[in-house]
Amino acid sequence: MPELPEVETIRRSLEPKLLGRTIEKVYVFLERIVKKPGAGEFSRLLAGRKIISLDRRGKYLLVRLEGDYTWVVHLRMTGQLIYAPEKLKHRHLRLAFLLDNGHWLNFIDMRTFGSMYLLPDDRLGEIRGLATMGPEPLSDRFSVEEFYRRLQKRKRAVKTVLLDQTVVAGLGNIYADEALFLAGIDPRREAASLSKTEVERLYQAVVRALRQGLRNRGTTFRDYLDGAGEKGKNQYYLNVYHRGGKPCRRCGTGIVKIRVGGRGTSFCPNCQK
DNA sequence: CATTTACCCTGATCGC
DNA sequence: TGCGATCAGGGTAAAT
Incomplete structure (x- = not known):
C-alpha cells in the first residue's frame, strides 16, 4: 500500500528515467483505471507528449507534460509503475507506455483500484482528492x-x-x-x-x-x-x-x-x- | 461542515 | 483436502 514514502521513492527512481522522454504509444488493457478523460481520449492526448518533470502531492504522482497537461497517477492499494526495457509479461498489467528510447513504463495493479487522469493544468482542480489535499507533512507548509x-x-x-x-x-x-x-x-x-x-x-x-x-x-x-x-x-x-x-x-x-x-x-x- | 456507509477488486488466509 | 467466508485497505461519492 503505497503511502507518501513509497510514492516519493517511486518518483525519485523514475525521475532520471523519464525526464525529457516522449511517450510514443499508450496501451490501455483495463479502461476503468482511466478516470478522465475516456481511455481513447487519454491515449490520444498522451501519445507524442514530452515529460517535463515528475512531482508528487500526497499519494498522487504528477507527470508534467509539454503543452500544459498533467498526467496524474494514484496507485491506491496495489498499483506499481515499473520502468523496464520491455513490456512486462504480467497477468495484472493494466496499461503500458512505450517511450521514445524503446523502454516501457508498465502499470501493474492486481486489485485494479489504481486511477489515472490526464488534464490541462488549469483543470487539475477537477480531481477532488488533489483539490482538497491537506499540507505536505515534509514541507514548511505543515505547521x-x-x-x-x-x-x-x-x-x-x-x-x-x-x-x-x-x-x-x-x-x-x-x-x-x-x-x-x-x-x-x-x-x-x-x-x-x-x-x-x-x-x-x-x-x-x-x-x-x-x-x-x-x-x-x-x-x-x-x-x-x-x-x-x-x-x-x-x-x-x-x-x-x-x-x-x-x-x-x-x-x-x-x-x-x-x-x-x-x-x-x-x-x-x-x-x- | 463532520461523519458514516457502500463500493471498487483479487488473492491470501481462516474456519469448519 | 475442499471450499465458502472473511480480510486486506485508499479514497471517493452519496447519504445522514
Missing part, C-alpha cells in the same frame, strides 16, 4: 498550529483523523500507526482530546515516521515496488504495524491489534496512552 486546530475540531479517533488526507497529506495505515507509536498516543483517543503538548509530539512523530520510511525506500509487505521494481526495507524497522502479538521493541509488552474506524490498527498498550 503544528494548523495541525492542532484541525485535530481540535474532530470527535473521531485520532488514528482515523490521521488517515484523512485533508488534514495531512500522504499518511496511510502503516505510517499512521507508526507515528502514533512514536508519539506514545493511543490510536483510539478522540482527536480533540489531545493536549497541545501531545499534538506537538504527534506532529514530530509524523515527520519522523515518514522520513524513516523514505530513508529505507518504503515498506514492502507484499506488493510495493519502486520504479525499478525494487523492494523497500522499512518493513524491518517498524515498531507496531504488522507486529500484532510480537513484543514491543521498547518495553516488551505484546503489541495488540484492534480495529479503529474499520481499519486494522496495531499499538503497544503500555507505551501508548
Whole structure:
C-alpha cells in the first residue's frame, strides 16, 4: 500500500528515467483505471507528449507534460509503475507506455483500484482528492498550529483523523500507526482530546515516521515496488504495524491489534496512552 | 461542515 | 483436502 514514502521513492527512481522522454504509444488493457478523460481520449492526448518533470502531492504522482497537461497517477492499494526495457509479461498489467528510447513504463495493479487522469493544468482542480489535499507533512507548509486546530475540531479517533488526507497529506495505515507509536498516543483517543503538548509530539512523530520510511525506500509487505521494481526495507524497522502479538521493541509488552474506524490498527498498550 | 456507509477488486488466509 | 467466508485497505461519492 503505497503511502507518501513509497510514492516519493517511486518518483525519485523514475525521475532520471523519464525526464525529457516522449511517450510514443499508450496501451490501455483495463479502461476503468482511466478516470478522465475516456481511455481513447487519454491515449490520444498522451501519445507524442514530452515529460517535463515528475512531482508528487500526497499519494498522487504528477507527470508534467509539454503543452500544459498533467498526467496524474494514484496507485491506491496495489498499483506499481515499473520502468523496464520491455513490456512486462504480467497477468495484472493494466496499461503500458512505450517511450521514445524503446523502454516501457508498465502499470501493474492486481486489485485494479489504481486511477489515472490526464488534464490541462488549469483543470487539475477537477480531481477532488488533489483539490482538497491537506499540507505536505515534509514541507514548511505543515505547521503544528494548523495541525492542532484541525485535530481540535474532530470527535473521531485520532488514528482515523490521521488517515484523512485533508488534514495531512500522504499518511496511510502503516505510517499512521507508526507515528502514533512514536508519539506514545493511543490510536483510539478522540482527536480533540489531545493536549497541545501531545499534538506537538504527534506532529514530530509524523515527520519522523515518514522520513524513516523514505530513508529505507518504503515498506514492502507484499506488493510495493519502486520504479525499478525494487523492494523497500522499512518493513524491518517498524515498531507496531504488522507486529500484532510480537513484543514491543521498547518495553516488551505484546503489541495488540484492534480495529479503529474499520481499519486494522496495531499499538503497544503500555507505551501508548 | 463532520461523519458514516457502500463500493471498487483479487488473492491470501481462516474456519469448519 | 475442499471450499465458502472473511480480510486486506485508499479514497471517493452519496447519504445522514
